Amino acid sequence: MTFDIRLGLAIAAGKLSALSIRRLGRGGGTALPGIVSNQLDADILDKLAARIPGGSIVVAGTNGKTTTSRILAEILERAGLGVIHNRSGSNLVRGITAAFTEQVSISGQPSGQIAVIETDEAALPEVVRRTRPRLIVLLNLFRDQLDRYGELDTIARSWQAMLNELDPDQTVLINADDPALAAISEDTPAKRLTFGFQQCEHTLDHLPHAADAAICRRCGASLTYRELYLSHLGDYHCEQCGYRRPDLDYGATDVQLNGLDSGSLDLSSGDATLHLDASLPGLYNLYNVAGAAGAALTVGMPDWVVQAGIGEFKAAFGRIERVEYHNRNLVLVLIKNPTGFNEVLRTLAMSDMTDPVMIIINDLDADGRDVSWLWDVDAEHLADVEAPLFTAGIRSGDMAVRLKYAGIASERITPLGDLDGAIDQFVEAVPEGHTAFILPTYTAMLRLRELLHQRGVVQMFWEQ
Amino acid sequence: MKLTICWLYGDTMNIYGDRGNVMALAQRARWRDIEADITTLGSGEKLDPDAVDIFFWGGGQDREQIPVSQDIQGEKGTVLRQTLEDGAPMLSVCGGYQLLGKHYHPYGEDQLPGIGFFDAWSEAGPERFIGNVVVESERFGSLVGFENHSGLTFLGPTAEPLGRVRVGRGNNGKDGTEGCIRLNTLGCYLHGALLPKNPAVSDFLILAALKRRYGVEELQPLADDLEMIAHQEAVRRAEVTR
Ligand SMILES: [Zn+2]
Numbered sequence: 001m002t003f004d005i006r007l008g009l010a011i012a013a014g015k016l017s018a019l020s021i022r023r024l025g026r027g028g029g030t031a032l033p034g035i036v037s038n039q040l041d042a043d044i045l046d047k048l049a050a051r052i053p054g055g056s057i058v059v060a061g062t063n064g065k066t067t068t069s070r071i072l073a074e075i076l077e078r079a080g081l082g083v084i085h086n087r088s089g090s091n092l093v094r095g096i097t098a099a100f101t102e103q104v105s106i107s108g109q110p111s112g113q114i115a116v117i118e119t120d121e122a123a124l125p126e127v128v129r130r131t132r133p134r135l136i137v138l139l140n141l142f143r144d145q146l147d148r149y150g151e152l153d154t155i156a157r158s159w160q161a162m163l164n165e166l167d168p169d170q171t172v173l174i175n176a177d178d179p180a181l182a183a184i185s186e187d188t189p190a191k192r193l194t195f196g197f198q199q200c201e202h203t204l205d206h207l208p209h210a211a212d213a214a215i216c217r218r219c220g221a222s223l224t225y226r227e228l229y230l231s232h233l234g235d236y237h238c239e240q241c242g243y244r245r246p247d248l249d250y251g252a253t254d255v256q257l258n259g260l261d262s263g264s265l266d267l268s269s270g271d272a273t274l275h276l277d278a279s280l281p282g283l284y285n286l287y288n289v290a291g292a293a294g295a296a297l298t299v300g301m302p303d304w305v306v307q308a309g310i311g312e313f314k315a316a317f318g319r320i321e322r323v324e325y326h327n328r329n330l331v332l333v334l335i336k337n338p339t340g341f342n343e344v345l346r347t348l349a350m351s352d353m354t355d356p357v358m359i360i361i362n363d364l365d366a367d368g369r370d371v372s373w374l375w376d377v378d379a380e381h382l383a384d385v386e387a388p389l390f391t392a393g394i395r396s397g398d399m400a401v402r403l404k405y406a407g408i409a410s411e412r413i414t415p416l417g418d419l420d421g422a423i424d425q426f427v428e429a430v431p432e433g434h435t436a437f438i439l440p441t442y443t444a445m446l447r448l449r450e451l452l453h454q455r456g457v458v459q460m461f462w463e464q
Numbered sequence: 465m466k467l468t469i470c471w472l473y474g475d476t477m478n479i480y481g482d483r484g485n486v487m488a489l490a491q492r493a494r495w496r497d498i499e500a501d502i503t504t505l506g507s508g509e510k511l512d513p514d515a516v517d518i519f520f521w522g523g524g525q526d527r528e529q530i531p532v533s534q535d536i537q538g539e540k541g542t543v544l545r546q547t548l549e550d551g552a553p554m555l556s557v558c559g560g561y562q563l564l565g566k567h568y569h570p571y572g573e574d575q576l577p578g579i580g581f582f583d584a585w586s587e588a589g590p591e592r593f594i595g596n597v598v599v600e601s602e603r604f605g606s607l608v609g610f611e612n613h614s615g616l617t618f619l620g621p622t623a624e625p626l627g628r629v630r631v632g633r634g635n636n637g638k639d640g641t642e643g644c645i646r647l648n649t650l651g652c653y654l655h656g657a658l659l660p661k662n663p664a665v666s667d668f669l670i671l672a673a674l675k676r677r678y679g680v681e682e683l684q685p686l687a688d689d690l691e692m693i694a695h696q697e698a699v700r701r702a703e704v705t706r
Contacts, residue, residue: 209478209483363701369594369595369596369610369705370480370594370610370612370655370656371610371656372480372481372482372484372610372655372656372657373480373481374481374484375481375482375483375484375487375657375660376481376483394697394701395694395697395701396693396697397661397690397693397694397695397696397697397698398661398694398697398698400690400693400694401660401661401690401691401694402484402660404690404691405484405487405488405491405660407491410687410689410690413690415690415693417697
């Protein structure tokens with residue numbers, strides 16, 4: 001391989017700026033190095049991706065992309081592969097470029113054999129074009145926060161255009177329980193594989209309010225669900241034109257939730273069935289497990305490696321995190337949109353918990369500036385939960401009112417206001433030795449980690 | 465006593481957490497031991513004015529507003545206008561508000577006729593107004609919400625604005641007005657959702673409905689501590705974000 005001077009310079013500049021940002025203590029140093037590198041060599045991502053011997057796997061979806069890509073990276077590493085991965089959740093082109101520059105030598109030689117790239121929904125077409133992945137994993141498409149309403153159609157169309165331009169030697173693995181993903185991947189020249197739930201006793205009676213109406217993309221009629229599992233995900237068909245969910249290449253059966261801590265499923269492909277235990281709560285995480293396992297099997301990972309990787313996996317930054325603090329076990333769960341929030345509440349409600357819960361709502365750009373979205377959340381899930389409920393953050397009052405109108409008695413709701421003052425008050429309300437749940441929006445999660453860090457409890461995420 | 469709340473076009477015009485308004489009306493009735501039913505009325509369905517006590521009409525994307533504008537023409541729109549003129553209470557937000565006026569002209573599309581209940585008209589504007597809003601209303605005091613609209617609404621000489629914008633852009637960004645009020649019907653651009661954080665408006669609509677059907681003159685008061693915390697928080701937030 002010849003030495004590409006511009007590429008070498010770009011990588012060196014990217015590495016240096018990552019180093020100096022960390023020395024200055026400014027945060028994770030995840031995006032700026034990518035900007036620096038891109039300025040020096042606009043094709044750097046394309047060039048680096050082409051040099052990875054085992055190719056790239058791209059993971060996208062509104063919910064679960066961080067968890068899924070991390071499980072997948074864990075499995076691949078367990079198989080002895082060096083994995084290049086944008087680990088800290090920087091999932092725009094420049095964050096991905098930064099992750100690549102950090103994990104190659106100055107001469108542009110990748111330090112890993114395979115890449116797992118978590119990508120933002122809007123960035124997916126460009127990331128796919130530039131990295132030419134061997135496998136694209138599509139998890140789901142949900143409405144995101146309010147400021148982004150109406151973008152869903154645009155994203156679905158851009159994904160469809162991307163899928164239609166793939167080559168036959170590429171593979172897409174889609175969650176077939178999402179009717180939109182099934183529809184937009186129908187005509188792709190790539191090899192299409194599917195995963196989904198074949199059988200699961202946890203079903204919904206009707207589409208949640210936050211879900212978009214499920215419409216048959218062939219004829220426009222409303223889809224009928226034989227089973228509905230989560231938001232608009234399920235086993236559907238169209239009574240008017242006969243369209244139905246595609247057959248599952250990886251079908252999950254015996255999907256089990258074990259309280260707030262774990263779950264399991266059997267993943268069938270062909271005649272083989274693989275039992276998977278995961279230390280992750282909630283149906284939404286079992287979808288992530290099925291997607292990651294399907295992806296790992298698709299690229300040839302042996303069964304036992306998949307099982308072990310999933311069994312040992314610990315939740316990713318910002319999604320679910322357990323922290324010991326003052327002899328309490330705090331479980332932090334990021335909430336970022338109505339569907340994710342709904343599933344967290346549903347999981348809490350299934351657990352008969354009595355220990356306090358704190359919901360922290362901010363309204364900065366990354367959270368969604370309009371808190372109207374709280375009214376698209378089914379907070380009614382908590383109406384029968386005994387736990388005392390605390391709210392905090394910039395929009396503490398809005399969340400308190402949302403809980404009240406969900407039918408929860410005002411006496412059970414305590415708005416604590418500003419997070420900086422709220423954290424200690426909340427922890428005091430938790431009996432020693434008990435577990436308490438904290439549900440922050442994105443910027444609230446960042447501030448919460450800072451506050452806990454100041455109190456000496458959390459390692460910053462890039463130190464993991 | 466029982467109130468029936470009708471969510472007009474609730475299946476398609478339901479963005480931005482607008483269902484919070486319907487929930488607020490129903491819960492504040494139930495907390496006073498008044499039964500509350502929620503119904504929706506969609507395209508192609510006939511309006512029976514005697515079966516409804518309070519209307520809610522929310523917003524939608526332009527693409528959803530076009531078929532609704534067609535559906536509300538003719539007898540259905542006439543019946544709705546007469547019902548409102550007879551004093552039936554309604555809260556309308558954004559798209560619903562625009563269609564209560566004389567017409568709405570979306571960008572690059574034909575003009576959509578409204579039902580002409582408000583002396584007002586709307587047209588697509590060049591920029592989108594997005595952010596927290598505080599309105600001062602003679603009748604309700606301060607109102608808080610979140611605006612997110614590029615349609616501009618202009619009030620005619622006989623129209624009364626809901627209030628004056630203290631923070632934010634309001635009906636059109638020019639004349640300082642926000643919303644419109646006529647008889648017991650309100651129109652505005654305030655999401656948030658509006659009613660949970662502005663309980664005086666909820667109670668105005670509920671009382672108007674009870675008066676109309678049962679001759680009730682006043683409402684049992686409720687403890688609104690949490691609502692007021694959220695209201696004050698929203699006022700402060702508007703002041704620092706715009
Ligand atoms: Zn069909």
